[in-house]
Amino acid sequence: MTTLLRLPTAAEAFTEDEVLHTDKLDWFHVYSTENYPDTKPDTFNEGYGASRFAPLFQADGTPVHTYYIASTIECAVMESVLHDVPLRPAGTFELDRLRYFHLVRLQIPYDLKFVSFHTPYLPKMGISRTALVDSPPEDYPCTRAWAQAAYLQQPAAQGIGYGSRRHDAARCLMLFGQRLPSRRFNVLETESLATGELRRNIVNLMRRLDLNLI
Template sequence: MSPDFLPRERLDCPDPANCPVAAKKLTHAAISGTLPTTVLQADSEWFRIFNAVDDYATPNPGKGNSRFSPFDALSTGLRVPSMYLAETLEGALLETSFHDVPITAPREVSIATLHGMGHAHVRLPTDLVIADLRDGALKSLGVSRSALASSSREHYPCTRRVAKSIHASLPDAAGIVWHSRQAEINRRPEVKVLVIFGDRAPVDRGDWELVPNHSSFGALLDGSGKLLVDRLADSLGVTLVDEIG
């Protein structure tokens, strides 16, 4: 069983009669071996937004409420740690700090939610086999974006069932890649998002290297991080609210 400090996994659909997620179809594809996979090359570059209480390469131990995590491994009952990344820093911000910005006005982000948050530009430590749920792969399976990648937050328990099945049925798969819903609804360029299964990829100290440039690591409210936050907020029509000031 997962440690007591972790909440129990939530996999129950909130509205089974009207569930938009193609969980059964994708689970069958994973079990039958017909789910597409891809190989991400070692040293390919990705971006991560992380809480500074952790290292930039430390997986989330299994808390939160995300599209493909948290869940318990079917074989052991243990929580699978996860690490979310995106192919651009803007994409990583949209999937984290800007994730819950309303589509309609007022569009606001509290500066307090950015305190203690960092950004990192990293390289994959090794080649990784990844379950491919990008738009083209979904189309090949006869699955629409709305049936997985762009389904609502309400149905995250359903998409987590898909992730759990992938983890159980594809023992070589170290994660899942798909196209960001947040980029889509904010009318930004298409961006790949990646979740790494922390029990399937190297996550020890020193395994993940920073890309060698002056802006590859820092706080979201300082330097290059703050510059990007300001630029993204401006382009999205989002107001950064200082609730203390």
């Protein structure tokens, strides 16, 4: 690893924040059926993969079920469809793959508590956004350790909140499935990324990023 991020201790100064249901915020999630054809709009990740903040594990060693949402459509696309596509030098995207991707628009119908990894709350832990959120994939074992510590040390938290590395104008939440009510969220709409205005907007985004489209 190249990170300057230290490993968390057994008692970190995490900050809890809250998303209020009265705000009636729309959140967005993109899921893919390319490798997992049975994925649905409300399917949680049950422990596979290796991302910045997941997989996580409960105290008994079983996986925490996670679900990523973003405050804008563009951020949800950047964090999923284009997550591994380099921006400089510009990478390549095969437009036919859009047929596997679907956008979910949802609302959370309850007050949701989350551990905040947003910039104002990191200095009191002696860490930085650069090290925690903006670091490269080879540092994920260390950044995941912080997410794991947040999960175990803040038992009332139902997720982790942070600013997107891929689109820093937007907010992201990673939800903890086992700590949510049985009615996890309300799906308002699901739409294929391969058709209509949504496809046009995503292609325009890719062109603004100067990606090579095939």
